[in-house]
Amino acid sequence: MIGLIISLAILLLISIILVAWYVGTYNAFIQLKADIPKALANIDVLLKQRHDELPKLIASVKGYMKHEKGTLTELTQARTAWMKAKTIEQKAKLDNQISEALKTIFAVAENYPQLRASENFQHLQQRISGIENELADRREFYNDSTTTFNVRIKQFPANIVAKNMGLTTEFKVFKASVAETADIEVKF
16 A cells, blocks of 8 residues: 555656646747747847938938949848848848948948048948947847757757647758858958
């Protein structure tokens, strides 16, 4: 009789541990899954801020950069396309195009001393550069969140809970474009 009670107590304890583990793992997946859209929303907030600043930047450099009209047009088109983009991949590709165009504008601005001296241009350049730095941080958080989620849905025994929840599809991470990973030529 005592042996049966001890066996039932052990079985009950094991059951409680398994249920607690399942509930904890389930809740962890809920949190991980919620972090990803939150991270994307934070990126979108910054991208929206950057997109709000772009028309002001274009207006401030337009008069100076008549020879760089193609870059300004590319920036405007990429901004418009980004606003219409539906998928993460589309937004990431257009975001990279915008970043490249901004780098070109800021680099070409070096050839225009009056433009560089313009207080408005300096303010916009600092503002957009600050947003770019914040975007890098937010992309890193998004990539951390997606990587953690992607790993957890594959790990045993958590993958059992993930499959029960229907969480089998991995999220994509933001990747740098080929242009962003190319070597930079430094001339003295």
